[in-house]
Amino acid sequence: MKPRTTYACLALALTLAVGCGGYGEVSPVAYDYAMALYSLSNQKAADRVPAVAEQVEASHQAGDLSDREARWLQGILSDAESGDWKSAAKQARRMMEDQVKRGAANR
Template identity: 40%
Template sequence: MNRWNLKANRWLLALVAAGTLALSGCGYGKVGPETYKYATALYSICNRRDEKGLDKITDMLAQASQEGAISSREAAWLDDIVEEARGGDWESSAAQARRMLSDQVERVR
């Protein structure tokens, strides 16, 4: 492979990586008041590493989603945080819940 092809491939890889980051977005979108309450509870549960709390909030999220109290997008975000905690990554789960909360505060400013 000549130098031009190598440079072109590196440039293309950098462009694809930048595009992927741009499309994935940073942070969470606006959430409703019920989702905010669930994110607050989930943040607390993750900080305490409370497995029983995860079971309880999972049931609450399913019911809230079924009743339309939270959107399917919001439910998916919260479910992802729960699953991450169930996988044992409590710190990252707490950080994601906290991020959801802080993204809402930043939107108000």
């Protein structure tokens, strides 16, 4: 399977899974990437997508992102890479909002 096809399948699976239950708790590193992805998606900054994708992969390889977080972020990146800015922004925002909701629930 080609990498682009793999990412498309992964993005679809993540969209279905995330759409139903939301994102689980993520690390501060993953949250920061979600903020960056939300920003670049709103700006439709296609030129910034490859750099963020490389940074996500490097953070994952370094152990700063869990496998789950990396998959979620790669799903958002896949939408951005394909120019689906609305979906990428929506998913990134959802990831951030879910963390805020979790923080409020834990008080």
